[in-house]
Amino acid sequence: xxxxxxxxxxxxxxxxxxxxxxxxxxxxxxxxxxxxxxxxxxxxxxxxxxxxxxxxxxxxxxxxxxxxxxxxxxxxxxxxxxxxxxxxxxxxxxxxxxxxxxxxxxxxxxxxxxxxxxxxxxxxxxxxxx
Numbered sequence: 001x002x003x004x005x006x007x008x009x010x011x012x013x014x015x016x017x018x019x020x021x022x023x024x025x026x027x028x029x030x031x032x033x034x035x036x037x038x039x040x041x042x043x044x045x046x047x048x049x050x051x052x053x054x055x056x057x058x059x060x061x062x063x064x065x066x067x068x069x070x071x072x073x074x075x076x077x078x079x080x081x082x083x084x085x086x087x088x089x090x091x092x093x094x095x096x097x098x099x100x101x102x103x104x105x106x107x108x109x110x111x112x113x114x115x116x117x118x119x120x121x122x123x124x125x126x127x128x129x130x
Contacts, residue, residue, distance in 0.1 A: 010060035078125035
């Protein structure tokens, strides 16, 4: 049976992304492997599930990445979504840490979502089941 092992988010600067995703969001560094050319295989995981799905902080150097990311942001479309237990509480925690939200928590039927800027060129959604 297939399962998700690694997924990625395209980031403008891996070091900046690592600081944001670990120090602000609370993820934990899993792998930091030099890949040459200044790029790294840089993954983080949930502190609650250190053996779970890895999030690759992938360099967005490919020529298509910039226009793709810019179009998503311009249209207000999150690049990915993270599950949280309580969207309102996570919104308060992250807002207090200086995270800029472009959408405050909103009920969307069975889920409550909010969207923030990850400082690395992406909008990220958090979602909690109601």
